[in-house]
Amino acid sequence: MPELPEVETVVRGLTPQLIGKKVSTVHVRQPKLRWPIEKDLPQKICKQTILSMSRRAKYLLIEFKTGTLLIHLGMSGRLYLVDYTKSPEKHDHVDVVLNDKRILRFTDPRRFGCMLWLAGEINEHFLLKNLGPEPLSKEFTGDYLFGISRKRQVVIKTFLMNQQIVVGVGNIYANEALFFAKIHPLRLADSLTKQESQLLVQSIKSVLKAAIKAGGTTLRDFVNGDAKPGYCKQSLKVYGRENLACVCCKNSIQFERIHQRSTFFCSQCQQ
DNA sequence: ATCGCCTCCTGCGCGC
């Protein structure tokens, strides 16, 4: 489900609901996630008050006085509030029960997500310390992308999805941003000109901003915290549109698997 | 240091 816009949507939806709430109890039904949930995680956050909530890359961060709860939604994770009377279903792995009789519930069928307790300086944590800049920040510029891509012999699409280069760009938005920038996904990172780098960075920013504005992209059954369907499949210009007409030149959209990931592009528009 | 491949896991849609 989640790339940056989806995670951002979840954070924005949940933050006002969670700030100031106190954790009553925590139920961990399935600790086997991407990294196992530590046995003492419940006691770390019980009786503590949620101070704030934020996002770094595709990680959700819930801050308490003594540390931070870090959550990643993986491919299929969801984090949402339910009434405490709603009984858990098959993939509802963690319930954080709040003092207002609501439950912050973590559901993740594929279990590629994670939930970790970080004490102290979070940016030193191994999952966070090597992350690249936020795509919507002022540090992410055409000059930056141009510089960091020199001598890099990886195809540009894979390069964009490398979280050490820039965070938050997943498979859908990598496809979309390359289409907007008219850059072929199989180009080597090193081959981009400065001008193309500028255009690509602008494309990434505008694609992500539009998706955030719409509340994330809905594929299959994803709904955000308010149960709004969000940015829809119809807004995507290339992703999932194999053999359909390019919105720009009417040529048919190509499909290719690049590094095990579905890639869609217009071979006429994207050079 | 960089790159490519494999892996974790379940659900779903498709073809037979």
Added chain:
DNA sequence: TGCGCGCAGGAGGCGA
């Protein structure tokens, strides 16, 4: 209707 197969929004780890 049921079965087997391949694929799905992520990303760390390993060997070359």
